[in-house]
Amino acid sequence: MTLALLAAVGPLAAGEMAVEHARGKIMLTGTVLLVMANGGKLTAFGAGSRFGWIYGELGLTPVVNSATASAHGEAVSFEYILKSRRVHRSRHACGVK
Numbered sequence: 001m002t003l004a005l006l007a008a009v010g011p012l013a014a015g016e017m018a019v020e021h022a023r024g025k026i027m028l029t030g031t032v033l034l035v036m037a038n039g040g041k042l043t044a045f046g047a048g049s050r051f052g053w054i055y056g057e058l059g060l061t062p063v064v065n066s067a068t069a070s071a072h073g074e075a076v077s078f079e080y081i082l083k084s085r086r087v088h089r090s091r092h093a094c095g096v097k
Contacts, residue, residue, distance in 0.1 A: 023058055032062035033084050036073065043073035044080070 027038045034045045034054065037039045046062055047055040055073065 028044040032060045033063045033081065034060075035076065035081065042076045042078070042081070043078045049073055060088060 032055070034051055036043045036045065045051040047060075051073075054064065
């Protein structure tokens, strides 16, 4: 987001425009796994976590429902991410969203 846009429309409108732009991009993905990498550790966050607002605001569907509702998320491995990708692909192939 440029400073010129922010100055022209104000911070609230610019934020809403950014959310709408993100929604348009996300509509193509189907499902999402929200992962944070920090200090060599991976953490997945579900719809009930501290990042749950992202799911709600952008209309995201979690790729797996096993991510805990904990504020600190669920520690995951690269294998977990690979497995969730396979779940997404199999759901997509079967027409399940």
